[in-house]
Amino acid sequence: MAGKRKIRILVAKPGLDGHDRGAKIIARGFRDAGFEVIYTGLHQSPEQIVEAAIQEDVDVIGLSSLAGAHNHLFREVLRLLKEKGAEDIPVFGGGIIPDEDIPKLKADGILEIFTPGTKVEDVVKWVEENIHPRG
Amino acid sequence: MNPKEWAEKIIEGDVRAASRLMRDIDDRMPWVSDVMKELYPHTGRAYIIGVTGSPGVGKSTLVDSLIEVFRKKGHSIGVVVIDPTSPFTGGAILGDRIRMQRHSTDSGVFIRSLATRGSMGGLSRSTSDILRVMDAMGKDIILLETVGVGQDEVDVVNTAHTSMIIMIPGLGDDIQAIKAGILEIGDIFVINKCEREGAERMEREIMMMLELGAKRKDGWVPKIVKTEAIKGKGIKELVEAIEEHRTFREDPEHKRKFLQKALRIELLNNLKDQISNRVLEVIGHEEGLTQAVNEIIDGKKDLYTKSEEILKQLLC
Ligand SMILES: Nc1nc2c(ncn2[C@@H]2O[C@H](COP(=O)(O)OP(=O)(O)O)[C@@H](O)[C@H]2O)c(=O)[nH]1
Ligand SMILES: [Mg+2]
Secondary structure, eight states: OOOOOOOEEEEEOBSSOOOOHHHHHHHHHHHHTTOEEEEOOSSBOHHHHHHHHHHTTOSEEEEEEOSSOHHHHHHHHHHHHHHTTOTTSOEEEEESOOGGGHHHHHHHTOOEEEOTTOOHHHHHHHHHHHOOTTO | OOHHHHHHHHHTTOHHHHHHHHHHHHTTOTTHHHHHHHHGGGOSOOEEEEEEOSTTSSHHHHHHHHHHHHHHTTOOEEEEEEEOOOTTTSOEEEOGGGGGGGGTTOTTEEEEEEEOTTOOSSSOTTHHHHHHHHHHHTOSEEEEEOOOOOSOOOGGGGTOSEEEEEEOTTOHHHHHHHHTTGGGTOSEEEEOSTTSTTHHHHHHHHHHHHHHSOOOTTOOOOEEEEOBGGGTBTHHHHHHHHHHHHHHHTSHHHHHHHHHHHHHHHHHHHHHHHHHHHHHHHHTHHHHHHHHHHHHHTTSSOHHHHHHHHHHHHHO
């Protein structure tokens, strides 16, 4: 049947840490919620993330960071999106992110931050409520 | 943006404009055909290479190393990778890009991941239109990686100009695949992970099967190439085999035969889509459909009469 939008989401793992268990769990959660998840693996540079997001025409980017470089990397993703005229693609983050960084990241344009312990279903719910496919 | 402007941007190579149209194609938005009409005269130049084989045989890795070689030759590249949609949730994890990440910031490479969205045969319904968008962008070569799950993945032969079947030594189901008719659709057979034991034996087996089988109508004798994609070994030979097949099918008669088959399928699919959309409009979309179904359940009409009735409604 014609005209059915489906949420497309990029799950990306910037930075140097070598664990993507969390990112994979969340990717599976999104798939089970009926989303199309583009997963690009470990050690992604902000350039690679933004390029993938544009080529794949995703509705949202989810960044996962455990290594503490989130402040720089998340902001770099936002900056590059703007540079490429794709700042309409929203970005959220998750991982080990100190409480004091969260308000600053949000003020700079990260839509939401999920800290460890957040249930997958809550992240899914947040996406369903806040992200509108090509709305 | 009107269809003409949209198409112009794509022809100029605007990635965002192209990727957004691909999305609308995949989501089956009704305005897509107006843009496709504008793009159509700019298509027909790209060379499409299909990559088929069971999950895990190394299709994505092979695509990655082919990108490397073709880029060095100065070609611009499009890549379309297809993964299965979960029939239970409608979701999908599209993970083929992982193997191609070293090319992700090369502006001469455009990679797009697609989910099957319920379509059988190894491709998604949107595939041929999305290939056409890449073609219109000016991509010289497009690599098309199919799902690799079913044994009936034959759609790729009517879409790709060269079809490669990827196998690995020591998998019992490869012989199964040969039996199931994969042999007829491969222009090139690739034995990947050839560092493993059994590669030579497998090569002999495939050769024997090819010799025993009926000769191909077009006269092409399929090639067999051994590769170790992860190390880039055998890729040069693979590219040579592809180029040889390309030269073979440059022949106008072969080209026309291919197009006759490919466009016949596409035209019929397009008509089916248009007709079923129009039918839904005429009977009043979901609601009308439910009503029609209820009439059948309640025994007011039989299925066949109802179907004819709706068709009559469409035609007047
Ligand atoms: N040993 C070996 N492993 C390979 C080779 N080519 C690919 N692989 C590995 O096989 C696995 C599956 O590869 P992938 O390209 O994702 O396969 P696909 O599912 O067919 O696309 C990965 O772990 C690759 O690193 C090869 O030539 N030799
Ligand atoms: Mg793959």
